[in-house]
Amino acid sequence: MKKNEIIKIIESIFPKEYREPWDNSGLIIDLDKEDIKKIYLSVDLLYDDIKELDDVDMVITHHPLIFKGIKEIDMNASSKLIKHMIKNDIIYYSAHTSFDVQSSGFYKFYKDNLKLSNTDFAIKVNDDMGYGVVGDIKDVSLKDLGYIIKDINNAKYIQVYKNNNRNSRLMILNGSGRDFVENAIEERPDTVITSDLGYHDIQALRNAKINLIMQDHNSSESAFVNIIEDILKKHTNGIEIVKISLLSLIM
Numbered sequence: 001m002k003k004n005e006i007i008k009i010i011e012s013i014f015p016k017e018y019r020e021p022w023d024n025s026g027l028i029i030d031l032d033k034e035d036i037k038k039i040y041l042s043v044d045l046l047y048d049d050i051k052e053l054d055d056v057d058m059v060i061t062h063h064p065l066i067f068k069g070i071k072e073i074d075m076n077a078s079s080k081l082i083k084h085m086i087k088n089d090i091i092y093y094s095a096h097t098s099f100d101v102q103s104s105g106f107y108k109f110y111k112d113n114l115k116l117s118n119t120d121f122a123i124k125v126n127d128d129m130g131y132g133v134v135g136d137i138k139d140v141s142l143k144d145l146g147y148i149i150k151d152i153n154n155a156k157y158i159q160v161y162k163n164n165n166r167n168s169r170l171m172i173l174n175g176s177g178r179d180f181v182e183n184a185i186e187e188r189p190d191t192v193i194t195s196d197l198g199y200h201d202i203q204a205l206r207n208a209k210i211n212l213i214m215q216d217h218n219s220s221e222s223a224f225v226n227i228i229e230d231i232l233k234k235h236t237n238g239i240e241i242v243k244i245s246l247l248s249l250i251m
Contacts, residue, residue, distance in 0.1 A: 009235045019098040024064040029092035041225050042244040047077035062224040064094035101129040106174040109223040113152045122171050132173040142167045155219035161212040166190040174220045195220045
């Protein structure tokens with residue numbers, strides 16, 4: 001299949017024009033290669049997995065390897081990966097915030113897996129787009145919900161902070177929730193599920209009597225791999241997909 005056809009499929013669902021101004025979603029390394037037979041899928045592109053790239057034609061990740069401006073190509077891990085992809089004629093695409101803001105991404109994943117009702121975006125961009133999800137859940141204790149989150153995301157760890165006796169209204173913020181603690185306090189869900197909070201963020205939720213389930217950042221977004229795989233399998237034929245799960249990164 002042609003690379004432009006694959007990109008068109010992804011961007012028909014996760015248009016890159018909706019990425020944040022500071023983000024680098026989209027085609028990052030473009031080369032003359034047109035035919036794509038094998039795709040590598042992962043949340044991140046890590047140097048430890050460089051051998052997995054030897055015979056792939058295209059890499060698709062959630063987090064972009066090239067995020068800020070690069071002033072030099074040296075011997076660090078990112079530079080080695082860039083050189084390896086160019087040398088081996090590998091196309092590289094990232095769907096980061098362009099993926100995050102669409103309802104068919106993490107919003108749908110958490111809504112479906114937790115059987116949430118009365119849902120909306122946790123942080124709205126507009127009526128049709130936003131970050132995370134808020135919704136109601138039935139008959140699940142805080143402790144059991146922690147195990148469910150750990151299971152559906154293959155999380156490395158789960159931290160549970162019980163600050164009240166309710167667990168009906170959830171706010172789920174995939175990735176880092178640090179910038180949205182005040183939004184959570186204003187929204188007043190029973191429980192917040194997120195990652196990357198600092199000490200004072202945790203204390204702020206405690207003082208607001210909001211429960212917290214915290215997982216590692218990558219695990220909170222591990223569903224990206226399965227979501228993109230399902231889309232590619234539905235709309236393409238004959239493409240081999242190498243899917244790197246987070247379990248392979250746990251030592």
